[in-house]
Amino acid sequence: MEDSKREPAGILYGVGTGPGDPELLTLKAVRILREADVIGIPSTKKEGCKAWQIAVQAVPEIEKKETLFVSFPMSRDPAVLERAHQEGAMQTAKLLDQGKSIAFLTLGDPSVYSTYCYLQKQIQNMGYGTVMVSGVPSFCAAAARLGISLGEQGEALHILPGSYPLEAGLGFSGTRVLMKSGKQIGAVKERLLAENCSSKMVENCGMPGERVIRRTEDIPEDAGYYSLIIVKDKEKWD
Amino acid sequence: MEDSKREPAGILYGVGTGPGDPELLTLKAVRILREADVIGIPSTKKEGCKAWQIAVQAVPEIEKKETLFVSFPMSRDPAVLERAHQEGAMQTAKLLDQGKSIAFLTLGDPSVYSTYCYLQKQIQNMGYGTVMVSGVPSFCAAAARLGISLGEQGEALHILPGSYPLEAGLGFSGTRVLMKSGKQIGAVKERLLAENCSSKMVENCGMPGERVIRRTEDIPEDAGYYSLIIVKDKEKWD
Numbered sequence: 001m002e003d004s005k006r007e008p009a010g011i012l013y014g015v016g017t018g019p020g021d022p023e024l025l026t027l028k029a030v031r032i033l034r035e036a037d038v039i040g041i042p043s044t045k046k047e048g049c050k051a052w053q054i055a056v057q058a059v060p061e062i063e064k065k066e067t068l069f070v071s072f073p074m075s076r077d078p079a080v081l082e083r084a085h086q087e088g089a090m091q092t093a094k095l096l097d098q099g100k101s102i103a104f105l106t107l108g109d110p111s112v113y114s115t116y117c118y119l120q121k122q123i124q125n126m127g128y129g130t131v132m133v134s135g136v137p138s139f140c141a142a143a144a145r146l147g148i149s150l151g152e153q154g155e156a157l158h159i160l161p162g163s164y165p166l167e168a169g170l171g172f173s174g175t176r177v178l179m180k181s182g183k184q185i186g187a188v189k190e191r192l193l194a195e196n197c198s199s200k201m202v203e204n205c206g207m208p209g210e211r212v213i214r215r216t217e218d219i220p221e222d223a224g225y226y227s228l229i230i231v232k233d234k235e236k237w238d
Numbered sequence: 239m240e241d242s243k244r245e246p247a248g249i250l251y252g253v254g255t256g257p258g259d260p261e262l263l264t265l266k267a268v269r270i271l272r273e274a275d276v277i278g279i280p281s282t283k284k285e286g287c288k289a290w291q292i293a294v295q296a297v298p299e300i301e302k303k304e305t306l307f308v309s310f311p312m313s314r315d316p317a318v319l320e321r322a323h324q325e326g327a328m329q330t331a332k333l334l335d336q337g338k339s340i341a342f343l344t345l346g347d348p349s350v351y352s353t354y355c356y357l358q359k360q361i362q363n364m365g366y367g368t369v370m371v372s373g374v375p376s377f378c379a380a381a382a383r384l385g386i387s388l389g390e391q392g393e394a395l396h397i398l399p400g401s402y403p404l405e406a407g408l409g410f411s412g413t414r415v416l417m418k419s420g421k422q423i424g425a426v427k428e429r430l431l432a433e434n435c436s437s438k439m440v441e442n443c444g445m446p447g448e449r450v451i452r453r454t455e456d457i458p459e460d461a462g463y464y465s466l467i468i469v470k471d472k473e474k475w476d
Contacts, residue, residue, distance in 0.1 A: 016378075024264045026262045026264050027263055027268065027296065109374070111381035111382060112378065113387075113388075117387035132382035134256075134379050144370035144372045151351055151399065152355070154401045155402075156399075156407070157350070157397040158394055159396075160395075161389065161394075164392065164394055
């Protein structure tokens, strides 16, 4: 088909849903979800997807929209990941070629450790237009839930993903945020206690099953995947 | 007056307005601004206050509400700061005692280097209830404007306030965000060039006068206060 006969391609939007509370969606996220032709879902089905569960509470009409499922496997095998990303990009490009705009859901904010960014990079490389729509990141919502500041003037704030070496991370001065600590929570707690680190934790912030823990000693060994720990020097909590 | 005759005290809300685009207010921020009796403004007047300018575009009816001005001087003198914070807390408490709820505006997110947290601490110590309402922090909006990720799996993300020692900050591995670099932009640019750092900058993100700079060499010497620089290793930008 010649270019001149083509529909103008659709735009891919990466839409942050915030970490849990549907009221933390931005006005812009709500508008883009309402306007989009297709809702992109980073999972194989709606039910298991936190970002979908949040978005559909804020904007129920997305239930009736066309959906695109792009599953990002939790594999460390580069070949498996590469294949999944390419497959996702092909499906996405097919819809964009039909002139459809896609609002691709992403938990929290799309710039903070999101798998959406892998999809965006491939779609950009294929020559399509993309737009990121910011959301509230999980660490801001957790700080709000605890009623604390993440950093006072002059101090650094270090955001550390679950896979970051814990020992190196705890060595930073200032505030340290340990994202998604759930998988190795026992080891993390042990280390925090051994280093005499003062910490607070929020699990499932703004979601069903939310738990707020105000002392390292009280961190539960059964904490789930969406557990976020904030570590500060003792005197900084007061 | 006896306690039993008192109105129940109002609640102090710290409401993040996001960094500039009024569409980045959350649904919750909009609701709290609509419901609040008083709008708290971190300045001596509305006109000079970015947070007010953003909020009033998203929720025009706040124009008609009672206002509370709490000015936080840009002083490093602890006595001056202490006096200003105490004076602000007294004014705030007076309104809360009248049973009024206050939505105190704060640029970006209230947990990220906000002066609101000083006010909140004092109000908490006086025994009043406080609630933080998250907003999109400036670095997330700047990343979205640039269409980039702030951190990929396994990497740390370091948020560094303008007053953080630059040399130490640039020494971190992973992504480094230099907040509010405007005041010493010349020295920052010089250092970034000397260290062969690869960076991008957004000035006044989502506000009038927004500028997007994609190379260290192009950072303008006249960049203003709301300039945010994102530094990554060269190969990480692709």
